[in-house]
Amino acid sequence: GLADETGWFSWERFFRRTDRLVKWLDERQWRPLRRRALAAAEEWMTTRFAHSDGLGAIFPPIIWSVIALKCLGYDDTSAELRYNLDQLRALTIEEHDTARLQPCTSPVWDTTLALRALAGCGLALDDEPIAAAVDWLLDKEVTRPGDWSQNVAAAPGGWYFEHHNEFYPDVDDTAMALIALGEVRGQSSKFQVPSSKLTQPDSTRNLELGTLNSPAASRIRGLTAGAERARRWMLAMQNRDGGWGAFDKDNDSQFLCRVPFADHNAMIDPSTPDLTARVLEALALWGARPAEPHIQRAVAYLRQTQERDGSWFGRWGVNYIYGTWQVLVGLTATGVAIDDPAVKRGANWLLSCQQACGGWGESADSYEHPELRGQGPCTPSQSAWALLGLMATQRNATEGVPFSAAESVPYSPAHPAIERGIRYLLDTQNPDGSWDEAEFTGTGFPRVFYLRYHYYRIYFPLLALTTYQNQSGKSFKVQSSKFKVDSGTRSEL
Numbered sequence: 001g002l003a004d005e006t007g008w009f010s011w012e013r014f015f016r017r018t019d020r021l022v023k024w025l026d027e028r029q030w031r032p033l034r035r036r037a038l039a040a041a042e043e044w045m046t047t048r049f050a051h052s053d054g055l056g057a058i059f060p061p062i063i064w065s066v067i068a069l070k071c072l073g074y075d076d077t078s079a080e081l082r083y084n085l086d087q088l089r090a091l092t093i094e095e096h097d098t099a100r101l102q103p104c105t106s107p108v109w110d111t112t113l114a115l116r117a118l119a120g121c122g123l124a125l126d127d128e129p130i131a132a133a134v135d136w137l138l139d140k141e142v143t144r145p146g147d148w149s150q151n152v153a154a155a156p157g158g159w160y161f162e163h164h165n166e167f168y169p170d171v172d173d174t175a176m177a178l179i180a181l182g183e184v185r186g187q188s189s190k191f192q193v194p195s196s197k198l199t200q201p202d203s204t205r206n207l208e209l210g211t212l213n214s215p216a217a218s219r220i221r222g223l224t225a226g227a228e229r230a231r232r233w234m235l236a237m238q239n240r241d242g243g244w245g246a247f248d249k250d251n252d253s254q255f256l257c258r259v260p261f262a263d264h265n266a267m268i269d270p271s272t273p274d275l276t277a278r279v280l281e282a283l284a285l286w287g288a289r290p291a292e293p294h295i296q297r298a299v300a301y302l303r304q305t306q307e308r309d310g311s312w313f314g315r316w317g318v319n320y321i322y323g324t325w326q327v328l329v330g331l332t333a334t335g336v337a338i339d340d341p342a343v344k345r346g347a348n349w350l351l352s353c354q355q356a357c358g359g360w361g362e363s364a365d366s367y368e369h370p371e372l373r374g375q376g377p378c379t380p381s382q383s384a385w386a387l388l389g390l391m392a393t394q395r396n397a398t399e400g401v402p403f404s405a406a407e408s409v410p411y412s413p414a415h416p417a418i419e420r421g422i423r424y425l426l427d428t429q430n431p432d433g434s435w436d437e438a439e440f441t442g443t444g445f446p447r448v449f450y451l452r453y454h455y456y457r458i459y460f461p462l463l464a465l466t467t468y469q470n471q472s473g474k475s476f477k478v479q480s481s482k483f484k485v486d487s488g489t490r491s492e493l
Contacts, residue, residue, distance in 0.1 A: 011258035019260050042072060046080060048167050051144070054087035057165035058104040060263070062087050103444060103451065108140055108159050108173050110455050115180040117459040120466030124187040125216040134184060134219055137177060141226050142169040148237070152249050157226075157233030170246045171237055171275055172316060174230050175282040181223045182285035188216055231286055234279060235294055242297030243271025243305075244279050246316075264445040272315035273305045274323045277330025290335035299334060302327055303342055310345030311373060318441045318450065319366045320373040321382045324350055325389035332392045347393045349374070350386045351417050358424030359383040361439070367446040380425060380435035381456040384464035387421045391467055422468050425461050434458050 025031070045065060048055050054062035066084045074081050091102045115133050123130045142156050146167035149156075158174035160166065237249050245251060252270040259267060276298050280288075288295055306312055306327075307320070314322030328346050336343060352374070353360055359378030366373045376382075394415075429435055435457040442451035468474070 011255040015259050038072070042068075049080065049083055051164055051166040053090070053105070053162050053164045054084055056168060057160070057162035059088070059091060059101060060103075062091075103449075105162050106453060107163055108137070109161055109176065110453070110459075111137055112159075112173065112176040112180040113459045113463070114455065116176075116183055117462040117466065119180070119183040119187050120463055120470065122187065125184060125219050126188070126214075130184055130187075131215070131219065134181070134223060137181070138219075138222050138226050141229070142166050148248060151251075152236050154233050154236035155229065157229035157231075159230070168247055169233070171234060171244045171279060172246055174234055175275070175278040178227055178230055178234075178282035179278075179285055181227050182282070185220060185223065188220065227286060231283065234282070238279075238294055238297070239271045241271050242299075242301035243273070243276040244298075245269040245271055246275060264448040266445050266448075271301060272323075273302055273312040274314045274316055274326045276301055277312075277323075277327040280330035281326075281333045284330075284333040284335075288334065295334050299331065299336060302331060306342055306345065307373075309373075310347075310349035312346065314443070315446070316443050317385070318364050318382070318443055319362055319446075320370075321350070321353065321360055321362045321385050322441075322443075325385035328389040329392040338393045343393055347390055350389055353386070354417055354421065358420035359428075360386040360421070364440060364443070364450050367443075377439060378424070379437050379439050379441055379457075380428065381437060381441045381453075381460045383421055383424055384460035387418060387425075387464040388460075388467060390415070390418055390421075391464075391471055394471070418468070422465065425465060429461070435461055 045055060045068060049065075055065045056062070062084055066081065066088070069078070069081050069084070076082075088101075091104070093100050093102060111133055115130065115137070118127075118130060118133075125131055125134065137159070140159055140163075142158050142160065144166055145156055146169060148169070156169075158169035158171075159177045160169045161173050234244075238244055239250050239252070241252075246269055248269040251268050253268060256262065256267040280295065280298050280302075283295065290296070290299075302312070310324075311320040312323035312327040314320060314324075314326070316322070324346050328343060328350075331340070331343055332338060338344075350360070353362075355361065355378055357378055359380075360374070360383045361376040361378040362374055362382055363372060363376030366375070425435070437452075437457035440450040440452045441456055442453050444451050
């Protein structure tokens with residue numbers, strides 16, 4: 001952690017005084033190792049242009065690459081500068097007389113979530129949309145070491161966020177891809193590989209699959225092999241505290257955020273509850289058992305990071321609704337009981353945030369003012385997250401595991417809060433099947449900038465509706481542009 005900034009030593013004062021000293025020496029032409037340092041930085045930067053949509057495939061390092069290249073004397077016609085300017089143009093959206101710049105693109109992330117929503121609707125590997133998406137996703141698998149390999153001894157695997165960014169696979173996209181591929185595999189049960197086979201050598205597993213010659217069976221072989229590589233890479237990325245960060249392992253030295261040029265004060269990549277829980281969900285889907293040490297360490301980390309009111313912080317989505325949803329799913333997926341105190345407190349916090357309309361919403365102001373957690377305009381994506389979190393805590397009941405006692409759980413499987421939330425999604429759906437959402441519910445850097453994913457308003461509500469339908473056995477009917485729930489009597493909720 002950080003040293004006491006009010007004591008005799010302050011990292012911020014140290015770095016600022018060091019910065020002034022270096023500039024003072026620079027003015028007097030004393031620049032030891034300057035040329036060597038610049039050459040090393042230039043080589044590092046230019047070698048990472050390859051296999052990427054720009055350095056890091058995101059706007060800030062791309063624009064700074066342009067500035068750095070100009071400072072180094074690169075001509076405007078050089079391949080390096082033209083490459084980076086092309087990447088900037090690719091991020092620009094021009095409409096009529098306006099232009100806006102995206103920070104990056106999110107095709108891998110969007111594809112994994114769209115796959116999950118479609119798999120929940122019953123589509124399987126022999127359906128063309130699923131087959132095409134799985135083939136595309138498997139083609140994006142990371143096959144070469146990136147910067148993470150300087151600190152982690154593991155074979156390459158996993159996925160990144162953008163179209164091309166092989167130096168920087170991330171735990172978040174890798175976990176979500178594993179979940180999507182696992183759910184697609186589950187829909188294709190006649191080709192399903194038993195979880196017990198995942199720990200056997202590839203030759204043994206492939207021998208069993210060798211008798212399946214259909215295109216779907218071939219994809220099962222491909223996705224199973226890719227999932228195993230990703231699973232091993234993800235396990236190797238677990239931090240010493242039991243959690244997971246996004247891009248690095250044990251990158252949690254807080255003092256680095258006091259460097260004067262620290263980017264958004266986010267120079268590190270520590271464990272976060274949302275990512276840790278998503279990894280647990282993915283590992284459980286691919287055969288992990290509660291007694292495994294890495295599972296136990298992760299569960300312990302999540303217990304330690306629960307807030308006093310029962311919620312969990314969300315690093316990559318706004319905010320405590322996002323974190324609480326994912327942790328409830330991750331904990332229950334790995335065998336934590338639905339009447340566990342941590343689960344009950346998390347579920348009860350979500351229940352306390354439901355608004356009169358039946359939905360949920362939270363403003364990004366909760367990053368600056370945590371007392372505002374769970375408060376804000378209702379949105380389809382955040383309502384879907386809350387519903388998914390609540391439905392996860394009744395999963396055991398729907399699978400036949402009895403509740404220990406009626407009063408020991410926050411609600412029964414037919415709790416009115418879930419039904420009100422489902423009704424909110426149905427009532428706010430547009431005739432074309434989409435939902436409206438103007439709010440920014442994705443997080444780039446807390447307290448700095450936020451993201452609006454244009455598909456969040458579609459695939460998250462759809463995922464919540466399919467999860468509800470699959471758990472409850474109820475189906476949705478359309479009559480005269482009004483949605484109803486069919487539970488045998490076709491009565492409205």
